[in-house]
Amino acid sequence: MKRQIFSWRYIIMIVCILAAAGAVIFSQQPKPLQATMVADSESGTKVLVLNYHKIDHTFISLAVRPEDFDSQMKYLRNNGYHTITPDELYDALAGSSTLPENPVLITFDDGYEDNYTNAYPILKKYGFKATIFVVTGFLDKHKKGYLSWDQAREMDKNGINIESHTVNHRSMTDLTDDELRSELVDSKKKAEAELGHAVNYIAYPTGTYNLHIAQMVKEAGYKAAFTIKYGNVDKASNIYALERVPIFHTEETNKDFIERIRFQPIFESFGWMKN
Numbered sequence: 001m002k003r004q005i006f007s008w009r010y011i012i013m014i015v016c017i018l019a020a021a022g023a024v025i026f027s028q029q030p031k032p033l034q035a036t037m038v039a040d041s042e043s044g045t046k047v048l049v050l051n052y053h054k055i056d057h058t059f060i061s062l063a064v065r066p067e068d069f070d071s072q073m074k075y076l077r078n079n080g081y082h083t084i085t086p087d088e089l090y091d092a093l094a095g096s097s098t099l100p101e102n103p104v105l106i107t108f109d110d111g112y113e114d115n116y117t118n119a120y121p122i123l124k125k126y127g128f129k130a131t132i133f134v135v136t137g138f139l140d141k142h143k144k145g146y147l148s149w150d151q152a153r154e155m156d157k158n159g160i161n162i163e164s165h166t167v168n169h170r171s172m173t174d175l176t177d178d179e180l181r182s183e184l185v186d187s188k189k190k191a192e193a194e195l196g197h198a199v200n201y202i203a204y205p206t207g208t209y210n211l212h213i214a215q216m217v218k219e220a221g222y223k224a225a226f227t228i229k230y231g232n233v234d235k236a237s238n239i240y241a242l243e244r245v246p247i248f249h250t251e252e253t254n255k256d257f258i259e260r261i262r263f264q265p266i267f268e269s270f271g272w273m274k275n
């Protein structure tokens with residue numbers, strides 16, 4: 001009798017241990033990080049366009065640390081993203097080609113030298129394409145901290161598109177039409193002469209634009225223009241006001257990066273972003 005009580009206790013104890021172990025194992029199953037950031041809708045595939053500036057250790061929000069940038073590129077690779085060029089984006093929006101799954105256009109504004117010294121080796125490591133919008137006047141003047149035309153040319157031949165960010169980086173809404181035309185046309189011509197091929201894309205300095213400016217961008221011969229309006233690009237986007245997702249240095253740069261790129265399409269699907 002005594003012996004039987006012992007075995008019941010023994011059995012109950014084993015069952016409890018197994019249940020507890022099962023609960024622990026089950027709760028520790030890693031939640032799969034779904035690549036949910038690219039949702040399809042009636043407006044077609046949503047394209048993530050990332051916007052960086054500096055990649056270095058300067059303590060400003062526009063400067064993402066190289067090690068954080070590396071982690072972010074690794075995240076993109078591990079989650080099945082495919083980097084694309086502005087031409088690939090344009091052709092897909094025009095309906096003349098299709099994009100790979102989870103397309104991402106990685107862009108940098110201003111043309112900082114650290115894009116060459118810090119970002120370029122990391123992009124090469126992952127075999128990623130990217131686009132740099134350069135301020136042509138800064139490159140011409142060898143302005144300290146900015147790319148040289150030699151560095152721009154080298155990258156341009158190796159998967160990094162060099163495009164225009166105007167001549168002087170002046171806020172476009174403050175310019176006369178003549179000044180505006182010169183910023184648009186002269187930067188395009190200068191970059192084309194330095195690179196030896198057509199330059200068809202521009203990013204608005206400080207992101208400011210209006211319909212009149214967009215019309216002048218079109219007249220200057222650009223195929224598309226990028227803003228800093230937060231959102232993803234799809235067929236409903238204005239080709240001369242394409243959305244981007246800016247990436248900043250924050251308290252938790254990499255966590256914020258994942259939240260920004262993963263939740264953006266969800267916000268959009270509720271109509272919270274596009275206007």
Ligand SMILES: [Zn+2]
Nearest residue numbers: 109110205206
């Ligand atoms: Zn800029």
